[in-house]
Amino acid sequence: MTDTLVEVQDIKVHFPIKRGVVLDRTVGYVYAVDGVDLAIRRGETYGLVGESGCGKSTLGRAMLKLTEPTAGRVVFDGIDLSAMKGEPLRTMRRRMQMVFQDPMSSLDPRQSVESILVEGMRAHGLDTDRQATAKRLRSLLSSVGLPSTSLRRYPHEFSGGQRQRIGIARALTVEPELIVADEPVSALDVSVQAQVINLLEDLQQEFGLTYLVIAHDLAVVRHISDRVGVMYLGGLVEEAPSDLLYAEPLHPYTRALFSAVPVPDPIVEDRRERILLAGDLPSPARPPAGCRFHTRCPWRQRQRCDTERPALREIAPGHRVACHYAEDIRAGKIRPHAVEPELVEQDVTGGIGPDDPLAGPASVTEALGP
Amino acid sequence: MTARTDKIDKLAQHTARSDAGVSLAAAAWRRLRRNPVFLLGAAIVVAFVVLALLAPLLAPHDPAEPMLGDQVVRARNEIPPSQPGHPLGGDQVGRDLLSRLLVGAQQTLLVGVLATLIGLAGGLVLGTLAGALSGWVDTVVMRVVDVMLSIPGLLLAVSIGSLFAQPNQYTVILAVAIVQIPVFARLLRGSMLAQRHSDHVLAARALGVRERAIVFRHMLPNSLGPVIVQATLVLAIAIIEAAGLSFLGLGNPDDRLPEWGQMLGQAQNVIDSHPELAFWPAGCIVVVALGFTLVGESLREALDPKSRR
Amino acid sequence: MALLEVRDLKVEFRRRGEEPVRAVDGVSFDVQPGQTVGLVGESGCGKSVTALTIMGLLPKRGPHVSGSARFDATELLSLSDRQMRDRRGRDLGMVFQDPLSSLNPVVPIGLQVTEVLERHRGMSRRQATVEAADLLDKVGIPDPRRRLDEYPHQLSGGMRQRALIAIALACRPRLLIADEPTTALDVTIQAQILALLANLVRDTETALIMITHDLGVVAGLCDEVNVLYAGRVVERAKRHDLFAIPRHPYTHGLLSSIPRLDAPRGDRLSPITGSVADNIPWTTGCAFAPRCPNALDVCVEVTPEMTDDVGVPDNRSLRCHNPVERAKRDGEALV
Numbered sequence A: 001m002t003d004t005l006v007e008v009q010d011i012k013v014h015f016p017i018k019r020g021v022v023l024d025r026t027v028g029y030v031y032a033v034d035g036v037d038l039a040i041r042r043g044e045t046y047g048l049v050g051e052s053g054c055g056k057s058t059l060g061r062a063m064l065k066l067t068e069p070t071a072g073r074v075v076f077d078g079i080d081l082s083a084m085k086g087e088p089l090r091t092m093r094r095r096m097q098m099v100f101q102d103p104m105s106s107l108d109p110r111q112s113v114e115s116i117l118v119e120g121m122r123a124h125g126l127d128t129d130r131q132a133t134a135k136r137l138r139s140l141l142s143s144v145g146l147p148s149t150s151l152r153r154y155p156h157e158f159s160g161g162q163r164q165r166i167g168i169a170r171a172l173t174v175e176p177e178l179i180v181a182d183e184p185v186s187a188l189d190v191s192v193q194a195q196v197i198n199l200l201e202d203l204q205q206e207f208g209l210t211y212l213v214i215a216h217d218l219a220v221v222r223h224i225s226d227r228v229g230v231m232y233l234g235g236l237v238e239e240a241p242s243d244l245l246y247a248e249p250l251h252p253y254t255r256a257l258f259s260a261v262p263v264p265d266p267i268v269e270d271r272r273e274r275i276l277l278a279g280d281l282p283s284p285a286r287p288p289a290g291c292r293f294h295t296r297c298p299w300r301q302r303q304r305c306d307t308e309r310p311a312l313r314e315i316a317p318g319h320r321v322a323c324h325y326a327e328d329i330r331a332g333k334i335r336p337h338a339v340e341p342e343l344v345e346q347d348v349t350g351g352i353g354p355d356d357p358l359a360g361p362a363s364v365t366e367a368l369g370p
Numbered sequence B: 001m002t003a004r005t006d007k008i009d010k011l012a013q014h015t016a017r018s019d020a021g022v023s024l025a026a027a028a029w030r031r032l033r034r035n036p037v038f039l040l041g042a043a044i045v046v047a048f049v050v051l052a053l054l055a056p057l058l059a060p061h062d063p064a065e066p067m068l069g070d071q072v073v074r075a076r077n078e079i080p081p082s083q084p085g086h087p088l089g090g091d092q093v094g095r096d097l098l099s100r101l102l103v104g105a106q107q108t109l110l111v112g113v114l115a116t117l118i119g120l121a122g123g124l125v126l127g128t129l130a131g132a133l134s135g136w137v138d139t140v141v142m143r144v145v146d147v148m149l150s151i152p153g154l155l156l157a158v159s160i161g162s163l164f165a166q167p168n169q170y171t172v173i174l175a176v177a178i179v180q181i182p183v184f185a186r187l188l189r190g191s192m193l194a195q196r197h198s199d200h201v202l203a204a205r206a207l208g209v210r211e212r213a214i215v216f217r218h219m220l221p222n223s224l225g226p227v228i229v230q231a232t233l234v235l236a237i238a239i240i241e242a243a244g245l246s247f248l249g250l251g252n253p254d255d256r257l258p259e260w261g262q263m264l265g266q267a268q269n270v271i272d273s274h275p276e277l278a279f280w281p282a283g284c285i286v287v288v289a290l291g292f293t294l295v296g297e298s299l300r301e302a303l304d305p306k307s308r309r
Numbered sequence C: 001m002a003l004l005e006v007r008d009l010k011v012e013f014r015r016r017g018e019e020p021v022r023a024v025d026g027v028s029f030d031v032q033p034g035q036t037v038g039l040v041g042e043s044g045c046g047k048s049v050t051a052l053t054i055m056g057l058l059p060k061r062g063p064h065v066s067g068s069a070r071f072d073a074t075e076l077l078s079l080s081d082r083q084m085r086d087r088r089g090r091d092l093g094m095v096f097q098d099p100l101s102s103l104n105p106v107v108p109i110g111l112q113v114t115e116v117l118e119r120h121r122g123m124s125r126r127q128a129t130v131e132a133a134d135l136l137d138k139v140g141i142p143d144p145r146r147r148l149d150e151y152p153h154q155l156s157g158g159m160r161q162r163a164l165i166a167i168a169l170a171c172r173p174r175l176l177i178a179d180e181p182t183t184a185l186d187v188t189i190q191a192q193i194l195a196l197l198a199n200l201v202r203d204t205e206t207a208l209i210m211i212t213h214d215l216g217v218v219a220g221l222c223d224e225v226n227v228l229y230a231g232r233v234v235e236r237a238k239r240h241d242l243f244a245i246p247r248h249p250y251t252h253g254l255l256s257s258i259p260r261l262d263a264p265r266g267d268r269l270s271p272i273t274g275s276v277a278d279n280i281p282w283t284t285g286c287a288f289a290p291r292c293p294n295a296l297d298v299c300v301e302v303t304p305e306m307t308d309d310v311g312v313p314d315n316r317s318l319r320c321h322n323p324v325e326r327a328k329r330d331g332e333a334l335v
Ligand SMILES: Nc1ncnc2c1ncn2[C@@H]1O[C@H](COP(=O)(O)OP(=O)(O)O)[C@@H](O)[C@H]1O
Pocket: A015, A030, A031, A032, A050, A051, A052, A053, A054, A055, A056, A057, A058, A059, A284, A350, A351, A352, A353, A354, A358
């Protein structure tokens, strides 16, 4: 028995890009997640950080089997979820929950807080006794810092921070072990962000939770996580304990990311040396060959970086980096150089978001609207 | 300290809402009540419905009885003018026009409501099937729906209406209803599809809620808004289309129970000499259709998620 | 003399059947030529409405505006639409948060730039095209000649924001207002855009009003910072002073709410309680009082006025009855 709660092994999620009016033709794939290995230990907080579109949410959803992985395995507490379907999977869901970015759209606007909270319990047969359920809901509400009068209200009557608390309470109703929190604070105001971050930390203590916290804000991730994984274009490029990653970021992308985050301190801001990355994030539908980062990397070396994809290697205990030259960069043997920004063609399919209809319009008239 | 918190509480109470909880529907209703457009539309609709329901009591005369028949002179195109007891005069065979209009309201309402309900029911079934099951069911349903939608509504209704050997009141209703089915189906499927990819449906799935409950508790209720709005608008369309069918002679041939479209159709023979015979039913159709449209549009506005706060 | 002088600006939205919304409730600040001034505050505190009012871009119906905004001794609020449009072409430029919706989707980027050049700088089509390519180059768009013919949707978010900046700069404004220009962008792209803005402002001596909710952005860019709360400025100070000794409890609370990249893991954040919805009207007292750890009884009875802060030697103004004592903030570790 290891202390690993959940593990993904070489997981891939490729979304087909469909075209065509009558017959849907697959014209390519969005390589949203393209071969990620990571393990989360029981009771820890694992932070996943990266720019938008790099596949963080997709990875989180694939881990919960909310998106079907194209390849690879998900192992939860020793149980292989890959082939699991139907009722067994549904029962498993009790043990792993999700908290969403947008606290408004993730709550059904037509349900009162009470029915939002009871729903999961009912689905897993946990609301056998009315009295006990009522008591449990009240104690949950107080755990997340909402008044018990909230039960009869509707989501639109709450502020953003309070809605996020409802979303967190909903995840807790089924007594999960793992919570995947996808950008839990990025839609909130600064002062409210801090409240929710503290709440997440308190709840972890209280209920012994394991977290995967996904965020694009490096400062938030570093603050809340024990270990941090940095993603770039569908792959993990670096993984290390939070303090170590901050003290010694080894991957060029991590370095650039750290240097780009604004710090609310003019003294720091005036002195810091910025690594400005040239150009844009390439489209995940056409990831560059070799190292995915080589088009923007200030440390890129000819040939090897352009052709050979670096594996995620353990460079120091607990510190994994996917860069051919991590050791040389650490030792200062190679220096950053200027990078010519490359054009990133914004192809029309590149912008498919999770909100867009997936299969494309079912017919011509749909595209024109009713 | 306490003085301050008291004062803050007092100030806060000013804006605090009660604990009762206001559902979206209740909030929409509050917005609606203050909207003059809605009030105007609703006044028209209510007046129409009340008149239609009470028509048999209100109508001063029997709408089928040509009691002014002696005043009709075919050869000289004379029809009974306005006179005491018959404020609008009579029609081309001498029946009291006001009574016919009132009873006509009842028939028109019946046609509009039944046609809309049947169309809605069919659309709900097809749309829910397509939206909930997706896959090939969706493809098949949507192809059929698209073919139907590609034919102009009235033309389709006429074709369907002419399939029946003996047109009567119910064939009209059916023809109009069938035309509306694809409209509802497509609308519902579209908004169910949007719901399927929404976060709260994903959240329910992550919670382990059963698929059936997801469809009926989350996807369907949240997709109904636009359908309800459409139903109101379709009432107006159904009335106009039914009138069109009657006008073209595909309506109820039995004119003892008048219907506005049918009255309009019969008035066309005398439209040159007596435009008022066409004016009254046509005006009623326009006003009532406008009433339903105003209600529908203000409903759309009130249910719009953007105006939600 | 100040380039822009905003005095007691108030904007109220009145809508039929609804409580009027005081979006801006008496904002005053100055912008000197070439200076970069920050307006910071959480969402809904009136930053965007302030900017739109200065630019004359508020919707025609609904808002009631009072106070004054003098640009170079001209009262902007009393200009006609036509005069205002002219001003916008010559002296004032604006960059918005969402570059896609503020670019015309059906007109190529190049044309959107040349249009401004032809209209406001009287250039010929040919001159304008050369100048447009030059501008795109200056804002760091690679291969600018080719990009001239492309449509907004063909550019990435960062490139669109650059294009928008190019359009805003095309008429060589003396004042540029940037409303959350990097909020929709990723951090690495944000860093590029901020560096670009800083350079442009320095090279062209354009004054800049930087509107943001991110205190980190302000810390790196602004000369002077105005902190807004519920439609009023509550603290104004030079950049270094503000961050070294935040005096207003709100500023102080914001700074201790933000997880810092350079703080060790395990430090607990000290958030401000409540949310911006928990306000009291400024007319009754201090709007922040319900959330303020320093609040006194007087805070809910007397409206605090904006006064020079005598508690610190620097030149700052404050709207508070009981400012935070000047203790140095902890966590001064450096990157
Ligand atoms: N359901 C989907 N269908 C098609 N493409 C998708 C879908 N979900 C995400 N993508 C694409 O996959 C990539 C990664 O998306 P996502 O995981 O949401 O990134 P992140 O959360 O890091 O911002 C993006 O390019 C996005 O457009």
